[in-house]
Amino acid sequence: MRAERVFAYGVAAGLVADLYFGDPRRGHPVAAFGRAAGAVEAALWCDHRGWGALHTLVCAGGATGAAALAAHAVRHRPAAAVALTATATWAVLGGTSLGREARAIGCALEAGDIDVARERLPHLCGRDPRSLDSAQIARAVVESVAENTSDAVVGALVWGALGGVPGLVCFRAVNTLDAMVGHKSAKYLRYGWASARLDDVMGRPGARLTAALAALVGDDTRGAVRAWRADASKHPSPNAGPVEASFAGALGVRLGGTLSYAGRVEHRPVLNATGRPVGAGDIERAARLSRRVGALALATAVAGRLAFGALRAADRRSSRIRNPKGHA
Template sequence: MRADRVLAYGATAGLLGDLLLGDPRRGHPVAAFGRAAGSVERLLWRDHRGWGALHTTVCAGGALGAAALASRALRHSPAASVALTAATTWAVLGGTSLGREARAVGSALEAGDLDVARERLPHLCGRDPQALDGPGIARAVVESVAENTSDAVVGALVWGAVGGVPGLVGFRAVNTLDAMVGHKSAKYRRYGWASARLDDVAGWPGARLTAALGVVAGGDPRGALRAWRADASKHPSPNAGPVEASFAGALGVRLGGTLSYGGRVEHRPVLNTEGRTIEVGDIERAVRLSRRVGALALGASVAGRLGAAALRRRTRRRGGAS
Protein backbone atom coordinates (compact mmCIF):
# COMPACT_ATOMS: atom_id res chain seq x y z
CA MET A 1 0.00 0.00 0.00
CA ARG A 2 1.31 3.45 -0.89
CA ALA A 3 2.30 5.85 1.88
CA ASP A 4 -0.36 8.36 0.85
CA ARG A 5 -3.10 5.78 1.30
CA VAL A 6 -1.65 4.71 4.65
CA LEU A 7 -1.98 8.30 5.80
CA ALA A 8 -5.50 8.63 4.40
CA TYR A 9 -6.83 5.48 6.10
CA GLY A 10 -4.85 5.87 9.31
CA ALA A 11 -5.54 9.57 9.89
CA THR A 12 -9.25 9.09 9.21
CA ALA A 13 -9.42 6.21 11.67
CA GLY A 14 -7.45 8.20 14.23
CA LEU A 15 -9.75 11.22 13.98
CA LEU A 16 -12.78 8.96 14.36
CA GLY A 17 -11.11 7.41 17.39
CA ASP A 18 -10.68 10.84 18.94
CA LEU A 19 -14.31 11.71 18.22
CA LEU A 20 -15.56 8.46 19.76
CA LEU A 21 -13.13 8.01 22.65
CA GLY A 22 -11.44 11.32 23.40
CA ASP A 23 -8.26 11.22 25.43
CA PRO A 24 -7.63 8.32 27.82
CA ARG A 25 -7.97 9.12 31.51
CA ARG A 26 -4.69 7.39 32.29
CA GLY A 27 -1.57 6.46 30.36
CA HIS A 28 -1.83 9.12 27.67
CA PRO A 29 1.30 9.03 25.45
CA VAL A 30 1.51 12.83 25.39
CA ALA A 31 1.44 12.91 29.18
CA ALA A 32 4.21 10.32 29.24
CA PHE A 33 6.25 12.51 26.91
CA GLY A 34 5.62 15.47 29.20
CA ARG A 35 6.91 13.55 32.20
CA ALA A 36 10.02 12.53 30.28
CA ALA A 37 10.58 16.12 29.14
CA GLY A 38 10.20 17.26 32.74
CA SER A 39 12.91 14.84 33.81
CA VAL A 40 15.23 16.15 31.10
CA GLU A 41 14.50 19.70 32.22
CA ARG A 42 15.47 18.89 35.80
CA LEU A 43 18.83 17.66 34.54
CA LEU A 44 19.54 20.45 32.06
CA TRP A 45 17.87 23.60 33.34
CA ARG A 46 20.06 26.69 33.32
CA ASP A 47 18.97 30.27 32.82
CA HIS A 48 20.48 30.18 29.34
CA ARG A 49 19.16 29.87 25.78
CA GLY A 50 21.77 27.30 24.82
CA TRP A 51 20.73 24.86 27.51
CA GLY A 52 17.11 25.40 26.56
CA ALA A 53 17.94 24.65 22.93
CA LEU A 54 19.64 21.43 24.04
CA HIS A 55 16.51 20.51 26.00
CA THR A 56 14.36 21.09 22.92
CA THR A 57 16.71 19.08 20.73
CA VAL A 58 16.88 16.12 23.11
CA CYS A 59 13.13 15.92 23.73
CA ALA A 60 11.72 16.75 20.29
CA GLY A 61 14.53 14.96 18.49
CA GLY A 62 14.10 11.87 20.62
CA ALA A 63 10.36 11.70 19.97
CA LEU A 64 10.85 12.29 16.25
CA GLY A 65 13.56 9.65 16.04
CA ALA A 66 11.49 7.05 17.87
CA ALA A 67 8.55 7.68 15.54
CA ALA A 68 10.77 7.41 12.47
CA LEU A 69 12.20 4.09 13.68
CA ALA A 70 8.72 2.69 14.36
CA SER A 71 7.49 3.75 10.93
CA ARG A 72 10.51 2.26 9.24
CA ALA A 73 10.15 -1.04 11.12
CA LEU A 74 6.54 -1.43 9.96
CA ARG A 75 6.86 -0.06 6.42
CA HIS A 76 6.56 -3.50 4.78
CA SER A 77 3.24 -4.24 6.52
CA PRO A 78 0.39 -2.05 5.22
CA ALA A 79 -1.99 -3.13 7.97
CA ALA A 80 0.55 -2.41 10.71
CA SER A 81 1.43 0.94 9.13
CA VAL A 82 -2.22 1.98 9.01
CA ALA A 83 -2.69 0.86 12.61
CA LEU A 84 0.36 2.82 13.74
CA THR A 85 -0.84 5.93 11.90
CA ALA A 86 -4.32 5.58 13.37
CA ALA A 87 -3.04 5.10 16.92
CA THR A 88 -0.63 8.01 16.58
CA THR A 89 -3.27 10.31 15.12
CA TRP A 90 -5.65 9.44 17.94
CA ALA A 91 -2.92 10.06 20.53
CA VAL A 92 -1.84 13.47 19.24
CA LEU A 93 -5.29 14.92 18.49
CA GLY A 94 -7.21 16.55 21.28
CA GLY A 95 -10.33 17.98 19.67
CA THR A 96 -12.85 15.94 21.63
CA SER A 97 -11.27 16.67 25.00
CA LEU A 98 -11.04 20.34 24.03
CA GLY A 99 -14.75 20.46 23.30
CA ARG A 100 -15.59 18.50 26.46
CA GLU A 101 -13.69 20.90 28.71
CA ALA A 102 -15.10 23.96 26.97
CA ARG A 103 -18.64 22.67 27.37
CA ALA A 104 -18.02 21.90 31.05
CA VAL A 105 -17.08 25.52 31.68
CA GLY A 106 -20.03 26.69 29.60
CA SER A 107 -22.45 24.51 31.59
CA ALA A 108 -21.14 25.96 34.85
CA LEU A 109 -21.59 29.49 33.53
CA GLU A 110 -25.13 28.74 32.36
CA ALA A 111 -25.91 27.43 35.85
CA GLY A 112 -24.50 30.62 37.36
CA ASP A 113 -21.76 28.73 39.20
CA LEU A 114 -18.69 30.93 38.74
CA ASP A 115 -16.67 28.93 41.28
CA VAL A 116 -16.95 25.74 39.22
CA ALA A 117 -16.28 27.63 35.98
CA ARG A 118 -13.13 29.13 37.48
CA GLU A 119 -12.08 25.72 38.76
CA ARG A 120 -12.42 24.15 35.30
CA LEU A 121 -10.87 26.97 33.27
CA PRO A 122 -7.22 25.93 33.95
CA HIS A 123 -7.96 22.70 32.06
CA LEU A 124 -8.16 24.89 28.94
CA CYS A 125 -5.74 27.77 29.41
CA GLY A 126 -3.26 29.32 31.79
CA ARG A 127 -5.14 32.49 32.64
CA ASP A 128 -5.84 33.57 36.21
CA PRO A 129 -9.45 32.42 36.68
CA GLN A 130 -10.03 34.45 39.84
CA ALA A 131 -9.47 37.65 37.88
CA LEU A 132 -12.32 36.86 35.46
CA ASP A 133 -16.06 37.39 35.62
CA GLY A 134 -18.58 35.34 33.63
CA PRO A 135 -18.11 37.12 30.27
CA GLY A 136 -14.36 37.10 30.79
CA ILE A 137 -14.38 33.35 31.33
CA ALA A 138 -16.55 32.83 28.24
CA ARG A 139 -14.13 34.90 26.18
CA ALA A 140 -11.17 32.93 27.52
CA VAL A 141 -12.89 29.66 26.59
CA VAL A 142 -13.71 30.74 23.04
CA GLU A 143 -10.18 32.04 22.49
CA SER A 144 -8.76 28.78 23.85
CA VAL A 145 -11.03 26.71 21.60
CA ALA A 146 -9.90 28.71 18.59
CA GLU A 147 -6.18 28.51 19.35
CA ASN A 148 -6.27 24.85 20.33
CA THR A 149 -8.19 23.90 17.22
CA SER A 150 -4.97 24.77 15.45
CA ASP A 151 -2.58 23.34 18.06
CA ALA A 152 -4.49 20.19 19.01
CA VAL A 153 -6.07 19.24 15.68
CA VAL A 154 -5.23 21.04 12.46
CA GLY A 155 -1.50 21.54 12.97
CA ALA A 156 -0.99 17.86 13.74
CA LEU A 157 -2.94 16.80 10.65
CA VAL A 158 -0.93 19.15 8.44
CA TRP A 159 2.38 17.74 9.67
CA GLY A 160 0.99 14.22 9.41
CA ALA A 161 0.30 14.90 5.74
CA VAL A 162 3.85 16.18 5.31
CA GLY A 163 5.75 13.58 7.31
CA GLY A 164 3.43 10.73 8.28
CA VAL A 165 3.83 9.36 11.81
CA PRO A 166 7.09 11.27 12.46
CA GLY A 167 5.34 14.47 11.41
CA LEU A 168 2.45 13.83 13.79
CA VAL A 169 4.74 13.00 16.70
CA GLY A 170 7.21 15.78 16.02
CA PHE A 171 4.53 18.45 15.93
CA ARG A 172 2.92 17.27 19.14
CA ALA A 173 6.31 17.09 20.88
CA VAL A 174 7.19 20.65 19.88
CA ASN A 175 3.76 21.95 20.88
CA THR A 176 3.96 20.20 24.25
CA LEU A 177 7.40 21.61 24.95
CA ASP A 178 6.13 25.10 24.18
CA ALA A 179 3.28 24.62 26.65
CA MET A 180 5.72 23.44 29.30
CA VAL A 181 8.61 25.90 28.97
CA GLY A 182 7.75 28.35 26.18
CA HIS A 183 5.98 31.00 28.23
CA LYS A 184 7.53 34.30 29.31
CA SER A 185 7.98 33.64 33.00
CA ALA A 186 11.18 34.56 34.81
CA LYS A 187 12.25 30.92 34.87
CA TYR A 188 11.65 30.18 31.19
CA ARG A 189 12.26 33.46 29.39
CA ARG A 190 15.67 32.23 28.22
CA TYR A 191 15.44 28.47 28.76
CA GLY A 192 12.16 28.20 26.86
CA TRP A 193 13.12 30.50 23.99
CA ALA A 194 14.07 27.70 21.58
CA SER A 195 10.90 25.71 22.26
CA ALA A 196 8.73 28.80 21.77
CA ARG A 197 10.40 29.80 18.51
CA LEU A 198 10.30 26.26 17.13
CA ASP A 199 6.61 26.06 17.99
CA ASP A 200 6.01 29.31 16.11
CA VAL A 201 7.61 27.80 13.02
CA ALA A 202 5.88 24.42 13.32
CA GLY A 203 2.52 26.01 14.00
CA TRP A 204 2.61 28.48 11.11
CA PRO A 205 1.01 26.33 8.36
CA GLY A 206 -1.64 24.81 10.63
CA ALA A 207 -2.66 28.22 11.96
CA ARG A 208 -3.18 29.61 8.46
CA LEU A 209 -5.16 26.56 7.40
CA THR A 210 -7.27 26.80 10.57
CA ALA A 211 -8.00 30.45 9.87
CA ALA A 212 -8.91 29.70 6.26
CA LEU A 213 -11.19 26.84 7.27
CA GLY A 214 -12.77 29.08 9.90
CA VAL A 215 -13.76 31.37 7.04
CA VAL A 216 -15.23 28.45 5.11
CA ALA A 217 -16.96 26.69 8.01
CA GLY A 218 -18.24 29.68 9.97
CA GLY A 219 -21.56 31.40 9.74
CA ASP A 220 -20.16 34.66 8.39
CA PRO A 221 -17.41 34.05 5.81
CA ARG A 222 -17.06 37.72 4.92
CA GLY A 223 -16.84 38.71 8.57
CA ALA A 224 -14.25 36.02 9.30
CA LEU A 225 -12.10 37.03 6.34
CA ARG A 226 -12.40 40.72 7.21
CA ALA A 227 -11.40 40.16 10.84
CA TRP A 228 -8.50 37.92 9.81
CA ARG A 229 -7.12 40.52 7.41
CA ALA A 230 -7.70 43.52 9.67
CA ASP A 231 -6.82 42.22 13.13
CA ALA A 232 -4.65 39.09 13.03
CA SER A 233 -1.38 41.02 12.92
CA LYS A 234 -2.33 42.94 16.07
CA HIS A 235 -2.11 39.80 18.21
CA PRO A 236 1.25 39.20 19.94
CA SER A 237 1.30 35.59 18.76
CA PRO A 238 1.99 35.08 15.04
CA ASN A 239 -0.15 31.94 14.99
CA ALA A 240 -2.91 32.61 17.52
CA GLY A 241 -3.69 35.93 15.83
CA PRO A 242 -5.04 34.59 12.52
CA VAL A 243 -6.95 31.78 14.22
CA GLU A 244 -8.62 33.88 16.92
CA ALA A 245 -9.42 36.68 14.49
CA SER A 246 -10.99 34.26 12.00
CA PHE A 247 -13.07 32.58 14.70
CA ALA A 248 -14.14 35.97 16.10
CA GLY A 249 -15.38 37.05 12.67
CA ALA A 250 -17.02 33.71 11.94
CA LEU A 251 -18.90 33.82 15.25
CA GLY A 252 -19.64 37.54 15.04
CA VAL A 253 -18.08 38.31 18.45
CA ARG A 254 -15.26 40.43 19.83
CA LEU A 255 -12.23 38.67 21.27
CA GLY A 256 -9.05 40.02 22.84
CA GLY A 257 -8.76 42.75 25.44
CA THR A 258 -7.31 42.67 28.95
CA LEU A 259 -6.24 39.34 30.43
CA SER A 260 -4.00 38.05 33.20
CA TYR A 261 -1.41 35.26 33.17
CA GLY A 262 0.39 34.28 36.37
CA GLY A 263 -0.27 37.66 37.92
CA ARG A 264 0.96 39.48 34.78
CA VAL A 265 -1.68 41.69 33.13
CA GLU A 266 -1.70 42.01 29.33
CA HIS A 267 -3.75 44.47 27.27
CA ARG A 268 -4.32 42.89 23.88
CA PRO A 269 -6.02 44.55 20.91
CA VAL A 270 -9.64 43.69 20.25
CA LEU A 271 -10.19 41.22 17.42
CA ASN A 272 -13.23 41.80 15.16
CA THR A 273 -14.14 45.24 16.44
CA GLU A 274 -17.44 45.06 14.56
CA GLY A 275 -18.58 42.02 16.56
CA ARG A 276 -20.82 41.93 19.59
CA THR A 277 -19.93 41.19 23.20
CA ILE A 278 -19.41 37.48 23.79
CA GLU A 279 -22.10 35.41 25.51
CA VAL A 280 -22.10 32.02 27.21
CA GLY A 281 -23.93 30.44 24.26
CA ASP A 282 -21.00 31.32 22.02
CA ILE A 283 -18.94 28.60 23.71
CA GLU A 284 -21.11 25.89 22.14
CA ARG A 285 -20.99 27.68 18.79
CA ALA A 286 -17.19 27.81 18.99
CA VAL A 287 -16.98 24.09 19.81
CA ARG A 288 -19.17 23.22 16.82
CA LEU A 289 -17.09 25.46 14.57
CA SER A 290 -13.97 23.72 15.86
CA ARG A 291 -15.42 20.33 15.00
CA ARG A 292 -16.25 21.42 11.46
CA VAL A 293 -12.80 22.90 10.98
CA GLY A 294 -11.18 19.67 12.20
CA ALA A 295 -13.17 17.56 9.76
CA LEU A 296 -12.32 19.87 6.88
CA ALA A 297 -8.65 19.84 7.91
CA LEU A 298 -8.59 16.06 7.68
CA GLY A 299 -10.00 16.26 4.17
CA ALA A 300 -7.54 18.96 3.14
CA SER A 301 -4.55 17.12 4.60
CA VAL A 302 -5.45 13.79 3.00
CA ALA A 303 -6.21 15.48 -0.33
CA GLY A 304 -2.91 17.32 -0.20
CA ARG A 305 -0.97 14.12 0.51
CA LEU A 306 -2.76 12.19 -2.26
CA GLY A 307 -2.34 15.06 -4.72
CA ALA A 308 1.37 15.44 -3.97
CA ALA A 309 1.91 11.70 -4.41
CA ALA A 310 0.03 11.70 -7.71
CA LEU A 311 2.11 14.64 -8.94
CA ARG A 312 5.35 12.86 -8.04
CA ARG A 313 4.27 9.72 -9.90
CA ARG A 314 3.29 11.75 -12.95
CA THR A 315 6.62 13.56 -12.90
CA ARG A 316 8.54 10.29 -12.67
CA ARG A 317 6.61 8.82 -15.61
CA ARG A 318 7.34 11.85 -17.73
CA GLY A 319 11.00 11.69 -16.76
CA GLY A 320 11.16 8.00 -17.67
CA ALA A 321 9.43 8.59 -21.00
CA SER A 322 11.95 11.24 -21.99
Protein backbone atom coordinates in the same frame (compact mmCIF):
# COMPACT_ATOMS: atom_id res chain seq x y z
CA MET B 1 -0.36 -0.15 -0.42
CA ARG B 2 1.15 3.23 -1.23
CA ALA B 3 2.26 5.53 1.58
CA GLU B 4 -0.42 8.07 0.63
CA ARG B 5 -3.22 5.57 1.18
CA VAL B 6 -1.66 4.40 4.42
CA PHE B 7 -1.73 8.00 5.62
CA ALA B 8 -5.31 8.54 4.45
CA TYR B 9 -6.66 5.41 6.15
CA GLY B 10 -4.56 5.95 9.27
CA VAL B 11 -5.45 9.57 9.99
CA ALA B 12 -9.12 8.94 9.25
CA ALA B 13 -9.13 6.06 11.74
CA GLY B 14 -7.22 8.16 14.26
CA LEU B 15 -9.70 11.03 13.99
CA VAL B 16 -12.62 8.62 14.43
CA ALA B 17 -10.91 7.22 17.54
CA ASP B 18 -10.53 10.74 18.92
CA LEU B 19 -14.19 11.50 18.19
CA TYR B 20 -15.40 8.41 20.02
CA PHE B 21 -12.87 8.09 22.85
CA GLY B 22 -11.21 11.47 23.30
CA ASP B 23 -8.04 11.53 25.36
CA PRO B 24 -7.36 8.63 27.74
CA ARG B 25 -7.62 9.57 31.39
CA ARG B 26 -4.52 7.56 32.24
CA GLY B 27 -1.39 6.69 30.33
CA HIS B 28 -1.69 9.38 27.65
CA PRO B 29 1.42 9.34 25.44
CA VAL B 30 1.60 13.14 25.42
CA ALA B 31 1.51 13.20 29.23
CA ALA B 32 4.30 10.61 29.28
CA PHE B 33 6.32 12.80 26.93
CA GLY B 34 5.68 15.77 29.22
CA ARG B 35 7.01 13.87 32.23
CA ALA B 36 10.10 12.82 30.29
CA ALA B 37 10.64 16.40 29.10
CA GLY B 38 10.30 17.60 32.68
CA ALA B 39 12.98 15.15 33.78
CA VAL B 40 15.31 16.35 31.01
CA GLU B 41 14.64 19.94 32.04
CA ALA B 42 15.52 19.14 35.65
CA ALA B 43 18.84 17.69 34.49
CA LEU B 44 19.73 20.43 31.99
CA TRP B 45 18.12 23.63 33.25
CA CYS B 46 20.31 26.69 33.11
CA ASP B 47 19.28 30.28 32.45
CA HIS B 48 20.81 30.19 28.98
CA ARG B 49 19.45 29.90 25.44
CA GLY B 50 21.94 27.22 24.50
CA TRP B 51 20.80 24.83 27.22
CA GLY B 52 17.20 25.49 26.28
CA ALA B 53 18.00 24.67 22.66
CA LEU B 54 19.64 21.43 23.81
CA HIS B 55 16.51 20.59 25.81
CA THR B 56 14.38 21.11 22.71
CA LEU B 57 16.74 19.04 20.57
CA VAL B 58 16.87 16.14 23.03
CA CYS B 59 13.12 16.00 23.66
CA ALA B 60 11.62 16.83 20.27
CA GLY B 61 14.45 15.14 18.37
CA GLY B 62 14.23 12.01 20.48
CA ALA B 63 10.46 11.69 20.06
CA THR B 64 10.66 12.32 16.32
CA GLY B 65 13.52 9.86 15.91
CA ALA B 66 11.60 7.15 17.76
CA ALA B 67 8.56 7.78 15.54
CA ALA B 68 10.75 7.59 12.41
CA LEU B 69 12.21 4.25 13.54
CA ALA B 70 8.73 2.88 14.22
CA ALA B 71 7.49 4.03 10.80
CA HIS B 72 10.53 2.50 9.11
CA ALA B 73 9.96 -0.81 10.88
CA VAL B 74 6.43 -1.19 9.45
CA ARG B 75 6.99 0.37 6.03
CA HIS B 76 6.49 -2.98 4.24
CA ARG B 77 3.49 -4.04 6.35
CA PRO B 78 0.47 -1.96 5.28
CA ALA B 79 -1.86 -3.05 8.08
CA ALA B 80 0.74 -2.30 10.73
CA ALA B 81 1.57 1.02 9.07
CA VAL B 82 -2.10 2.05 9.07
CA ALA B 83 -2.40 1.03 12.73
CA LEU B 84 0.70 3.02 13.66
CA THR B 85 -0.57 6.11 11.82
CA ALA B 86 -3.99 5.77 13.44
CA THR B 87 -2.48 5.39 16.91
CA ALA B 88 -0.17 8.38 16.44
CA THR B 89 -3.03 10.49 15.10
CA TRP B 90 -5.30 9.59 17.98
CA ALA B 91 -2.49 10.33 20.46
CA VAL B 92 -1.66 13.79 19.12
CA LEU B 93 -5.19 15.06 18.35
CA GLY B 94 -7.20 16.67 21.10
CA GLY B 95 -10.28 18.03 19.38
CA THR B 96 -12.86 15.95 21.23
CA SER B 97 -11.46 16.65 24.69
CA LEU B 98 -11.21 20.33 23.76
CA GLY B 99 -14.91 20.41 22.85
CA ARG B 100 -15.94 18.49 25.96
CA GLU B 101 -14.09 20.80 28.32
CA ALA B 102 -15.42 23.90 26.57
CA ARG B 103 -19.00 22.63 26.66
CA ALA B 104 -18.73 21.70 30.35
CA ILE B 105 -17.73 25.26 31.18
CA GLY B 106 -20.47 26.63 28.93
CA CYS B 107 -23.09 24.49 30.68
CA ALA B 108 -21.89 25.69 34.08
CA LEU B 109 -22.09 29.33 32.98
CA GLU B 110 -25.58 28.88 31.52
CA ALA B 111 -26.68 27.27 34.79
CA GLY B 112 -25.29 30.26 36.71
CA ASP B 113 -22.67 28.16 38.51
CA ILE B 114 -19.63 30.37 38.05
CA ASP B 115 -17.65 28.52 40.74
CA VAL B 116 -17.75 25.31 38.70
CA ALA B 117 -16.79 27.25 35.58
CA ARG B 118 -13.81 28.76 37.40
CA GLU B 119 -12.81 25.35 38.69
CA ARG B 120 -12.83 23.80 35.21
CA LEU B 121 -11.20 26.67 33.30
CA PRO B 122 -7.61 25.61 34.16
CA HIS B 123 -8.31 22.31 32.34
CA LEU B 124 -8.60 24.36 29.16
CA CYS B 125 -6.17 27.27 29.48
CA GLY B 126 -3.59 28.77 31.81
CA ARG B 127 -5.49 31.87 32.87
CA ASP B 128 -6.14 32.75 36.50
CA PRO B 129 -9.91 32.19 36.89
CA ARG B 130 -10.32 33.62 40.38
CA SER B 131 -11.09 37.19 39.35
CA LEU B 132 -12.94 36.42 36.10
CA ASP B 133 -16.65 37.03 35.75
CA SER B 134 -18.98 35.02 33.51
CA ALA B 135 -18.34 37.06 30.36
CA GLN B 136 -14.57 36.95 30.85
CA ILE B 137 -14.64 33.18 31.33
CA ALA B 138 -16.73 32.75 28.19
CA ARG B 139 -14.27 34.89 26.25
CA ALA B 140 -11.32 32.88 27.58
CA VAL B 141 -13.01 29.63 26.51
CA VAL B 142 -13.78 30.84 22.99
CA GLU B 143 -10.22 32.12 22.56
CA SER B 144 -8.83 28.81 23.82
CA VAL B 145 -11.09 26.81 21.52
CA ALA B 146 -9.91 28.87 18.56
CA GLU B 147 -6.20 28.60 19.36
CA ASN B 148 -6.34 24.92 20.28
CA THR B 149 -8.24 24.05 17.12
CA SER B 150 -4.99 24.95 15.38
CA ASP B 151 -2.62 23.47 17.96
CA ALA B 152 -4.52 20.30 18.83
CA VAL B 153 -6.06 19.41 15.48
CA VAL B 154 -5.22 21.26 12.28
CA GLY B 155 -1.51 21.80 12.83
CA ALA B 156 -0.99 18.13 13.62
CA LEU B 157 -2.85 17.06 10.48
CA VAL B 158 -0.79 19.44 8.34
CA TRP B 159 2.49 18.06 9.64
CA GLY B 160 1.17 14.53 9.36
CA ALA B 161 0.46 15.17 5.68
CA LEU B 162 3.95 16.61 5.23
CA GLY B 163 5.93 14.10 7.29
CA GLY B 164 3.78 11.10 8.15
CA VAL B 165 4.03 9.67 11.67
CA PRO B 166 7.31 11.52 12.43
CA GLY B 167 5.64 14.77 11.38
CA LEU B 168 2.66 14.15 13.66
CA VAL B 169 4.88 13.34 16.62
CA CYS B 170 7.33 16.19 16.02
CA PHE B 171 4.55 18.77 15.90
CA ARG B 172 2.96 17.55 19.12
CA ALA B 173 6.33 17.33 20.88
CA VAL B 174 7.28 20.89 19.94
CA ASN B 175 3.84 22.21 20.87
CA THR B 176 4.01 20.46 24.25
CA LEU B 177 7.48 21.85 24.94
CA ASP B 178 6.26 25.34 24.11
CA ALA B 179 3.40 24.92 26.61
CA MET B 180 5.89 23.76 29.25
CA VAL B 181 8.80 26.18 28.86
CA GLY B 182 7.94 28.65 26.10
CA HIS B 183 6.74 31.32 28.52
CA LYS B 184 7.89 34.93 28.77
CA SER B 185 8.49 34.48 32.49
CA ALA B 186 11.72 35.27 34.32
CA LYS B 187 12.62 31.59 34.53
CA TYR B 188 11.92 30.61 30.92
CA LEU B 189 12.55 33.80 28.94
CA ARG B 190 15.91 32.49 27.71
CA TYR B 191 15.65 28.76 28.41
CA GLY B 192 12.33 28.43 26.57
CA TRP B 193 13.31 30.61 23.62
CA ALA B 194 14.17 27.72 21.27
CA SER B 195 10.95 25.84 21.99
CA ALA B 196 8.85 28.99 21.53
CA ARG B 197 10.50 29.96 18.23
CA LEU B 198 10.31 26.42 16.83
CA ASP B 199 6.65 26.23 17.82
CA ASP B 200 6.03 29.53 15.99
CA VAL B 201 7.62 28.12 12.84
CA MET B 202 5.85 24.76 12.94
CA GLY B 203 2.53 26.28 13.92
CA ARG B 204 2.47 28.78 11.07
CA PRO B 205 0.94 26.62 8.28
CA GLY B 206 -1.68 25.08 10.56
CA ALA B 207 -2.71 28.45 11.96
CA ARG B 208 -3.23 29.94 8.50
CA LEU B 209 -5.19 26.90 7.36
CA THR B 210 -7.31 27.04 10.52
CA ALA B 211 -8.09 30.70 9.95
CA ALA B 212 -8.99 30.06 6.30
CA LEU B 213 -11.23 27.10 7.12
CA ALA B 214 -12.96 29.00 9.95
CA ALA B 215 -13.75 31.76 7.48
CA LEU B 216 -14.98 29.21 4.95
CA VAL B 217 -17.34 27.26 7.23
CA GLY B 218 -18.16 29.92 9.83
CA ASP B 219 -21.40 31.88 10.09
CA ASP B 220 -19.90 35.07 8.62
CA THR B 221 -17.22 34.51 5.98
CA ARG B 222 -16.77 38.19 5.17
CA GLY B 223 -16.58 39.11 8.83
CA ALA B 224 -13.95 36.44 9.45
CA VAL B 225 -11.78 37.56 6.54
CA ARG B 226 -12.17 41.22 7.53
CA ALA B 227 -11.17 40.58 11.15
CA TRP B 228 -8.28 38.35 10.07
CA ARG B 229 -6.87 41.00 7.75
CA ALA B 230 -7.42 43.91 10.14
CA ASP B 231 -6.53 42.46 13.52
CA ALA B 232 -4.38 39.32 13.28
CA SER B 233 -1.09 41.23 13.19
CA LYS B 234 -2.00 43.10 16.40
CA HIS B 235 -1.86 39.90 18.45
CA PRO B 236 1.46 39.17 20.20
CA SER B 237 1.40 35.59 18.89
CA PRO B 238 2.01 35.26 15.13
CA ASN B 239 -0.13 32.11 15.04
CA ALA B 240 -2.84 32.73 17.61
CA GLY B 241 -3.59 36.10 16.00
CA PRO B 242 -4.97 34.84 12.66
CA VAL B 243 -6.91 32.02 14.29
CA GLU B 244 -8.55 34.06 17.05
CA ALA B 245 -9.32 36.95 14.70
CA SER B 246 -10.91 34.64 12.14
CA PHE B 247 -12.98 32.86 14.80
CA ALA B 248 -14.07 36.22 16.23
CA GLY B 249 -15.27 37.43 12.84
CA ALA B 250 -16.90 34.10 11.96
CA LEU B 251 -18.84 34.06 15.24
CA GLY B 252 -19.57 37.79 15.26
CA VAL B 253 -18.00 38.31 18.69
CA ARG B 254 -15.30 40.52 20.16
CA LEU B 255 -12.17 38.83 21.55
CA GLY B 256 -9.03 40.12 23.22
CA GLY B 257 -8.62 42.60 26.05
CA THR B 258 -7.17 42.29 29.55
CA LEU B 259 -6.26 38.84 30.86
CA SER B 260 -4.25 37.35 33.71
CA TYR B 261 -1.77 34.47 33.71
CA ALA B 262 -0.60 33.32 37.15
CA GLY B 263 -0.77 36.86 38.52
CA ARG B 264 0.76 38.46 35.40
CA VAL B 265 -1.66 40.87 33.72
CA GLU B 266 -1.55 41.30 29.95
CA HIS B 267 -3.48 43.74 27.81
CA ARG B 268 -4.22 42.11 24.47
CA PRO B 269 -5.52 44.06 21.45
CA VAL B 270 -9.21 43.76 20.68
CA LEU B 271 -10.04 41.43 17.78
CA ASN B 272 -13.14 42.20 15.69
CA ALA B 273 -13.97 45.36 17.61
CA THR B 274 -17.38 45.67 15.91
CA GLY B 275 -18.51 42.31 17.29
CA ARG B 276 -20.62 41.86 20.39
CA PRO B 277 -19.28 40.65 23.76
CA VAL B 278 -18.94 36.88 24.13
CA GLY B 279 -21.77 35.12 25.93
CA ALA B 280 -22.04 31.64 27.40
CA GLY B 281 -24.04 30.47 24.37
CA ASP B 282 -21.15 31.34 22.07
CA ILE B 283 -19.06 28.55 23.60
CA GLU B 284 -21.23 25.90 21.94
CA ARG B 285 -21.05 27.80 18.63
CA ALA B 286 -17.25 27.94 18.88
CA ALA B 287 -17.08 24.21 19.67
CA ARG B 288 -19.23 23.38 16.63
CA LEU B 289 -17.09 25.62 14.42
CA SER B 290 -13.97 23.89 15.75
CA ARG B 291 -15.46 20.49 14.87
CA ARG B 292 -16.28 21.60 11.32
CA VAL B 293 -12.80 23.07 10.85
CA GLY B 294 -11.20 19.84 12.08
CA ALA B 295 -13.23 17.68 9.69
CA LEU B 296 -12.40 19.91 6.73
CA ALA B 297 -8.74 19.98 7.76
CA LEU B 298 -8.70 16.17 7.64
CA ALA B 299 -10.14 16.23 4.13
CA THR B 300 -7.60 18.87 3.08
CA ALA B 301 -4.64 16.97 4.52
CA VAL B 302 -5.68 13.68 2.92
CA ALA B 303 -6.42 15.31 -0.44
CA GLY B 304 -3.08 17.11 -0.38
CA ARG B 305 -1.16 13.94 0.45
CA LEU B 306 -2.97 11.93 -2.24
CA ALA B 307 -2.44 14.66 -4.82
CA PHE B 308 1.27 14.84 -4.02
CA GLY B 309 1.54 11.06 -4.35
CA ALA B 310 -0.26 11.15 -7.70
CA LEU B 311 2.12 13.85 -8.97
CA ARG B 312 5.15 11.83 -7.88
CA ALA B 313 3.80 8.71 -9.58
CA ALA B 314 3.14 10.66 -12.78
CA ASP B 315 6.67 12.08 -12.65
CA ARG B 316 8.14 8.58 -12.27
CA ARG B 317 6.11 7.32 -15.24
CA SER B 318 7.26 10.29 -17.30
CA SER B 319 10.88 9.58 -16.37
CA ARG B 320 10.56 5.95 -17.47
CA ILE B 321 9.08 7.05 -20.80
CA ARG B 322 11.92 9.52 -21.38
CA ASN B 323 14.57 7.06 -20.27
CA PRO B 324 13.40 3.50 -21.12
CA LYS B 325 15.41 0.65 -19.68
CA GLY B 326 18.32 -0.34 -21.84
CA HIS B 327 18.81 3.15 -23.37
CA ALA B 328 21.23 5.83 -22.31
